[in-house]
Amino acid sequence: MGERTVVLGVIGADVHAVGLRILDYALRSAGFDVVNIGVLSSQEDFIKAAIESGARAILVSSLYGHAELDCRGFKEKLQEAGLENILLYIGGNLGIGQKNWEEVEKKFKELGFHRVYPPKTMPDEVIRDLKKDLGLEK
Amino acid sequence: MKAIIFDIGSTFTKGVAFDLDRDEIIGKAKYPSTVNEDVTIGIQNVISEIERQTGLNIRDFNIKKATSSAAGGLKIIAIGLVPDLTSEAAKKASLGAGGKVLKTYSYELTNSDLDEIVLLKPDIIILAGGTDGGNRYYPITNAKKLSNLPLNIPFIYAGNKDLQDEIKNIFLSKGKEIYITENVMPEYGVINIEKVQNIIREVFLRNIIHAKGLDKVQELIDGIVMPTPLAVLKGLENFSEIYGESLLIDVGGATTDVCSVAKGDPTQSNVILKGLREPYVKRSVEGDLGVRVSALSLFDAAKKDIIKSFSQDKVKLIEEKVKFLSINTSYIPKNDEDLHLDAVLAYFAVKIATERHVGHIELVYTPMGTLLFQYGKDLRELDKVVCTGGPLIYNPYRLESLKGVIYSNDEPFILKPKNPTFYVDNEYIMFAIGVISEIYKDKALRLVEKYINKI
Numbered sequence: 001m002g003e004r005t006v007v008l009g010v011i012g013a014d015v016h017a018v019g020l021r022i023l024d025y026a027l028r029s030a031g032f033d034v035v036n037i038g039v040l041s042s043q044e045d046f047i048k049a050a051i052e053s054g055a056r057a058i059l060v061s062s063l064y065g066h067a068e069l070d071c072r073g074f075k076e077k078l079q080e081a082g083l084e085n086i087l088l089y090i091g092g093n094l095g096i097g098q099k100n101w102e103e104v105e106k107k108f109k110e111l112g113f114h115r116v117y118p119p120k121t122m123p124d125e126v127i128r129d130l131k132k133d134l135g136l137e138k
Numbered sequence: 139m140k141a142i143i144f145d146i147g148s149t150f151t152k153g154v155a156f157d158l159d160r161d162e163i164i165g166k167a168k169y170p171s172t173v174n175e176d177v178t179i180g181i182q183n184v185i186s187e188i189e190r191q192t193g194l195n196i197r198d199f200n201i202k203k204a205t206s207s208a209a210g211g212l213k214i215i216a217i218g219l220v221p222d223l224t225s226e227a228a229k230k231a232s233l234g235a236g237g238k239v240l241k242t243y244s245y246e247l248t249n250s251d252l253d254e255i256v257l258l259k260p261d262i263i264i265l266a267g268g269t270d271g272g273n274r275y276y277p278i279t280n281a282k283k284l285s286n287l288p289l290n291i292p293f294i295y296a297g298n299k300d301l302q303d304e305i306k307n308i309f310l311s312k313g314k315e316i317y318i319t320e321n322v323m324p325e326y327g328v329i330n331i332e333k334v335q336n337i338i339r340e341v342f343l344r345n346i347i348h349a350k351g352l353d354k355v356q357e358l359i360d361g362i363v364m365p366t367p368l369a370v371l372k373g374l375e376n377f378s379e380i381y382g383e384s385l386l387i388d389v390g391g392a393t394t395d396v397c398s399v400a401k402g403d404p405t406q407s408n409v410i411l412k413g414l415r416e417p418y419v420k421r422s423v424e425g426d427l428g429v430r431v432s433a434l435s436l437f438d439a440a441k442k443d444i445i446k447s448f449s450q451d452k453v454k455l456i457e458e459k460v461k462f463l464s465i466n467t468s469y470i471p472k473n474d475e476d477l478h479l480d481a482v483l484a485y486f487a488v489k490i491a492t493e494r495h496v497g498h499i500e501l502v503y504t505p506m507g508t509l510l511f512q513y514g515k516d517l518r519e520l521d522k523v524v525c526t527g528g529p530l531i532y533n534p535y536r537l538e539s540l541k542g543v544i545y546s547n548d549e550p551f552i553l554k555p556k557n558p559t560f561y562v563d564n565e566y567i568m569f570a571i572g573v574i575s576e577i578y579k580d581k582a583l584r585l586v587e588k589y590i591n592k593i
């Protein structure tokens with residue numbers, strides 16, 4: 001672990017577990033060390049896991065439509081915890097009633113996420129981005 | 139086959155003699171502990187008394203072993219990273235090993251933390267932090283700081299595995315004694331305390347007994363084999379082998395100990411388990427709850443409720459008496475009034491200590507409605523409670539005190555047992571059962587059956 005450690009979980013009161021399992025499997029197969037904190041995870045759960053595991057990225061999943069509410073203040077809390085440099089991704093099903101994607105993306109970028117993924121994103125894409133952003137690409 | 143098991147406590151040195159062929163207690167004695175002068179004086183006096191009672195000679199006893207909680211017990215400082223993760227795991231490990239946790243620290247140790255650590259005079263320091271492969275900064279930084287302290291005590295490292303060699307060198311280069319063991323939290327949320335507990339016991343046997351001058355007992359007996367609280371915990375494990383999952387409450391003058399041997403899985407289907415998983419064998423200690431040395435802090439913790447147990451005109455008197463008890467720590471109740479006050483104090487010690495030991499449910503309001511998060515063990519269905527310690531063994535009002543264990547509808551989210559059956563360690567031998575169980579398992583179990591009785 002270390003260089004390739006990422007924290008993965010579903011935020012808020014969301015119980016959609018299937019995508020998480022697929023991401024976990026795909027990331028491990030691609031050589032990442034995955035700290036999977038499961039569904040129903042709070043912002044604090046992500047932060048504590050990232051500190052103890054020395055993770056370099058946090059991948060937040062949200063399907064049930066309340067991601068914006070659940071992610072408010074997350075960036076500030078990360079700064080508070082000394083994790084201001086950690087890489088932050090979010091994906092799943094982020095907009096309620098499918099607004100215009102650019103708008104959704106912009107909103108989550110403002111909330112501090114470096115990459116924001118639309119529904120039905122394939123794990124390969126995330127893995128490619130992660131390797132690039134973490135400088136693991138040789 | 140005869141055995142004498144001693145408990146070298148902070149105030150008394152006790153001894154219980156057994157005829158193990160007949161599963162029987164044949165003698166019992168106690169004498170004020172003499173650890174500050176010469177620990178053997180207390181032991182010798184207990185031996186003489188037991189020889190007198192049994193008509194046997196000490197040489198007739200094949201097993202002569204002791205436990206100890208003298209000289210402040212096994213004083214441990216636990217250091218981790220995140221308070222409710224590795225710090226909590228290190229603390230749980232220390233308690234489960236029979237230690238007395240002086241204080242727990244998290245994140246980077248500050249200069250004032252370091253000063254405090256020196257003043258607290260621990261016997262052992264446990265350093266954890268980081269999952270395996272995880273955080274490197276905090277364990278290394280704290281190790282460097284700790285290695286510079288003017289403390290000549292053993293350190294145990296139970297943090298991020300990747301740093302084991304580096305941490306070892308940091309301490310060795312400063313001439314410190316360092317033991318390296320498995321991480322208390324190898325993976326996020328996974329608690330792993332058995333290995334560190336074995337090391338704690340090993341260090342206790344190898345260093346601490348000597349450091350406290352207790353190794354002199356070997357002139358008279360085989361030796362000290364474990365800290366007393368660990369022996370009591372092992373006693374409870376034996377009880378559980380016969381009767382199933384159980385809880386033990388030990389009210390003393392200075393502390394109240396609670397131990398559970400139970401999974402504590404949710405008993406209602408709509409809750410979600412949160413937080414660090416609890417060890418199956420869990421011990422918690424409340425240093426502010428006791429009926430003598432800690433009577434004042436207990437009184438402070440529950441003043442409003444304690445006062446309610448007495449008529450208004452008595453309140454001043456009760457306060458005076460509590461103060462008296464906190465100074466006269468070996469006071470034995472003389473009349474009904476004394477017994478009643480002790481029982482009230484014990485009730486609150488039991489109540490608060492049990493509340494802190496068991497799990498609780500937290501309501502979380504979300505867009506999906508209210509969710510129920512369970513932290514810790516749900517012991518509502520647990521049905522065996524063992525009590526030990528003076529106020530719960532000898533006080534005729536002890537059943538009143540024990541009501542503090544029971545679940546209350548007024549506090550529905552504190553997961554205490556709803557309908558337990560109470561057992562009592564009438565002969566005060568739980569620790570001895572723990573020691574014997576490591577030598578003759580079957581005999582220990584028979585002693586449980588015979589001497590730990592339903593109330």
Ligand code: B12
Pocket residue numbers: 013014015016017018019020022023059060061062063064065066089090091092093094095096097098117118119120121122123126506
């Ligand atoms: C199965 C399901 C459920 C099951 C979940 C069972 C479980 N434990 O997993 C149940 C029945 C419990 C359920 C409940 C609800 N659901 Co539902 N559910 C679905 C459904 C049909 C499939 C989800 C699924 O498993 N997909 C398969 C996985 C593999 O895909 P995925 O989750 O999208 O994940 C992939 C990608 O999105 C991506 N990904 C996911 N997260 C992340 C994160 C990052 C960082 C990255 C890079 C990528 C990434 O990678 C994954 C693998 O490829 C979807 C509709 C749909 N077809 O998507 C609705 C859906 C998600 N549910 C919905 C709703 C509204 C609900 C409820 C609120 C309904 C209600 N009123 O009760 C509740 C919420 C309960 C709760 N507390 O969370 C809506 C969400 C609407 C929105 N966001 O705008 C959806 C879209 C249905 C709809 N069209 O209305 N649901």
